[in-house]
Amino acid sequence: MDLRRRLTLLAVTIAATPLILGGCTADRKPAAGPAPGRAAVDLAVTLTPADRARDVPVSAEVGTTVTGGRVTAVKLTDDKGKQLAGEPREDGSSWVPAAPLQHGRTYTAEVTATGDSGRTTVRRTTFTTGPKSTRQAITSTLYFSGNQTYGTAMPVTVAFDPGIPKEARAAVQRRLFVKTDPPQPGTWSWLEDGTQVYYRAPDFWKPGTKISVRAGLEGLPIGTKYVGDEDRRASSRIGRQVALEIDNATKQMSVFQDHKLIRKIPVSLGKPSTPSSSGKMVIMEKHQQTTFDTRGEPDGGYVVDVEDAQRYTWGGEFIHAAPWSEGDQGNTNVSHGCANVSSAAADWLMGITQVGDLITVKGTEVQLQPGNGWTAWNVSWDEFVRGSALPVPPGLRPAPAPTQGHPGAVAGGSSPEPAPSASGG
Known part of the structure; x- marks a missing residue:
């Protein structure tokens, strides 16, 4: 018998019927109760893990199912009497410990529920982790x-090796938490192969938004063969709005800040044998100096040091200084797929851009492939939400038309493994 079935069989449901007292008092106020025409509903509380359950995963939450009332308090203590921090899910389905439980320890959950009549009841369950x-x-x-400033197109991205099987994605997604202040609800969306999952809202983040993330995967059973490795968390903020548009037809990069065009920069993109990708991409890394080493790669075989390089695909596409191609910039494509700009322009861009800024490239010979970078914006909102393994939160509608002057209208785009490549050019 597996753990889930054992927990289901042992779950304790206790009904507490409100006590009704007779009496006759002239000035007595009627007791609180259901509205006229509504039948009284008994207060029923179901807790998981079930009482005396054993071999519970350290990723366990205190499941709380209540009819005829609501949970008003949860207290979780370990076998040494220490109380653990945590908070309820928004839907009230469970109480989530702030950190993974410890292996081989015993915990007691005390749950207080308040019925529709105003009466409270307390129920407990004690369980042991495996x-x-x-x-x-x-x-x-x-x-x-953590403690970073990101661009307005920054998706929260979690990568997995190996990829998460389809049947396990809902359980994994349920353990991925994002909070935004001010609130800007979004959802998660999976790549087809399960190697990456992205979180974003229907529209770009508002500047100044604080984003807190927790990937609470430690000890989580994933399908029948795997388990989650560890909990990870980070909190950062969104900075100013910056977006780059690169048009292959004109060989020009348009730089927007706060939706206003502030500069145009000549570029040289990938030559026909090594074309640049067209699509919606995001700046992933920034390097004042790095080395492109393409030995062993198709159409590669060179090693070159470059300055002021900004990655936007896993396949090795960067914006970077290319003094050797300044004569071609603005008229001819000669790179190995990168966006070549002058040394002066590359240095200026490093002071303007942030990781998470949107880059739109259009008019090249090939389209950006899903997962070749953080490609959350390379699909429409309707397509994005179809990649969620769970129902999307209520109220999330298809994205409205882009704000006038705001680059970033989404467009359609096996995924390469998200491992950095040193290639560029």
Whole structure:
């Protein structure tokens, strides 16, 4: 018998019927109760893990199902009497510990529920976590660091190796938490192969938004073969609005700040044998100096040091200083796929852009492939939400038309493994 079935069989449901007292008092106020025409509903509380359950995963939450009332307090303590921090889910379905539980420990959850009549009841469940799993851990990477300032197109990205099987994605997604202040609700969307999942809102983040992320995967059973590796969390903010548009027809880059065009820069894109990708991309990394080493790669074989390089695909496409091609910039494509600009322009861009800024490239010979970078904006909102393994939050509608002057209207775009390539050119 598996753990889930055992928990279901052992779950305790206790009904507490409000006590009605007879009496006759002239000035007595009627007791609070259901509205006229509504039948009274008994207060019923179901808790999971079930009382005396064993081998509970350290990713466990205190499940709370209540009819005829609501949960008003949850207290979780360990076997040494220490109270654990946590908070309820927005839908009230469970109480989530702020950190993973510890292996081989016993915990007691005390849940207070208040009925529609105003009466409260307290229920408890005690359970024991299991030893560390012997299953293979899926490696997760959170591409969202703490104490950073990101651009308005920054998606929260979690990558997995190996990819998450389809049947396990809902359980994994349920353990991915994002909070925004001020609130700007969004949802998660999976790549087809399960190697990356992105979180974004229907429209770009508002400047100044604070974003807190937790990937609470430690000890989480993932399908029948895997387990989550560890909890990761980070909090950062969104900076000013900056977006870059590169048009292959004109060989010009338009730089927008706060929706206003502030500069045009000549570029040289990928030559026909190594074309640049067209689509909606996001700046992923910034390097004052880096080395492109393409030995062993198709159409590669060179090693070159470059300055002021900004990555926007895993396949090795960068904006970078290319003094050797300044004579071609603005008229001829000669690169290996990168956006070549002058040394002066590249240095200026490094002071303007942020990781998470949107880059739109149009008019090249090939289209951006899903997962070749953080490609959350390369699809429409309708298509994005179809990639969620869970129902999207209420009230999330298709994205409105882009704000006038705001670059970033989304367009359509196996995924390459999200491992950095040193290539460029």
